[in-house]
Amino acid sequence: MALVLLGLVCGVISGLALGGGTLLVPALIITMGFSQHMAQGISLASFLPTSLVAVITHYRHGNVDTRLAFSLAVTSVIGAVGGSYLAHYISAQHLRQVFGFFLIIMGLYEIFNRKKVH
Numbered sequence: 001m002a003l004v005l006l007g008l009v010c011g012v013i014s015g016l017a018l019g020g021g022t023l024l025v026p027a028l029i030i031t032m033g034f035s036q037h038m039a040q041g042i043s044l045a046s047f048l049p050t051s052l053v054a055v056i057t058h059y060r061h062g063n064v065d066t067r068l069a070f071s072l073a074v075t076s077v078i079g080a081v082g083g084s085y086l087a088h089y090i091s092a093q094h095l096r097q098v099f100g101f102f103l104i105i106m107g108l109y110e111i112f113n114r115k116k117v118h
Contacts, residue, residue: 021047022103036092036099
């Protein structure tokens with residue numbers, strides 16, 4: 001039941017384009033006992049269908065600049081291949097530290113660079 005709830009919450013967060021993996025990776029490690037490498041791989045694989053549905057929905061609402069999205073997709077695939085090879089050679093402890101540092105930086109960015117909505 002906890003796994004279903006986790007998947008549902010992460011799916012909603014992903015659909016909102018808020019980065020469901022930032023919740024899923026630590027949850028898989030803490031609650032399910034997966035290694036850092038395994039948790040990150042599971043997170044990435046589980047968001048493929050979720051991302052596809054979210055992209056289609058956002059596209060139908062006119063929220064996708066297709067030219068920009070294509071350019072980002074191509075360069076992101078290249079980066080993902082390089083990153084996955086690099087992750088293979090990094091210890092789980094160092095990978096966890098890099099992931100944690102990334103979460104802290106993103107959190108600080110969100111706190112200090114929020115734009116006021118009027």
